[in-house]
Amino acid sequence: MHGACDVYHACCREGCSDLRREAFVRKEIADIELELMLIGRYKELATAGGPAELRLERSSYILLRRLEAEGPMSIGQLAQAFSLDTSTVNRQTAVLLRGGLAERIPDPEGGMARKLRITEEGLRRVAAERDYRLDGLATVLQDWSPQELTSFAEGLAHFNASIER
Incomplete structure (x- = not known):
């Protein structure tokens, strides 16, 4: 994700359009949502049983x-x-x-x-x-x-x- 952050910050420095910046943020938020959903699943697998x-x-x-x-x-x-x-x-x-x-x-x-x-x-x-x-x-x-x-x-x-x- 650090590479994606670098691209975002470069876009900000270069004066990218608000629309392009918004699209980037929406994709990152969608990626975070997916990872959070998977965290719940993996946490249950990691602590299952007992x-x-x-x-x-x-x-x-x-x-x-x-x-x-x-x-x-x-x-x-x-x-x-x-x-x-x-x-x-x-x-x-x-x-x-x-x-x-x-x-x-x-x-x-x-x-x-x-x-x-x-x-x-x-x-x-x-x-x-x-x-x-x-x-x-x-x-x-x-x-x-x-x-x-x-x-x-x-x-x-x-x-x-x-x-x-």
């Missing part, structure tokens, strides 16, 4: 990772963090509560809304899932150089920050 009783559903893993990182959060805070409707988050957190992966607690700051906190079992399961996913990614990325890994991680971080804006 004991079913130990695996977490994607939504459970994402919610637990946020609770692990941020500490107790209300349904509203989780909904806002993921740009989801509160009813969706309510259904997803019900799975965590039933599985003993999270628990409801009074707001530590004295607010009215109860908060969700990850349990010891939730911490254990999220750590096991993270290890499993890391092993799958390590297999896929085993022949990448440290520079390629760094560049990819930085690009993904920038992409995710753009999503959260």
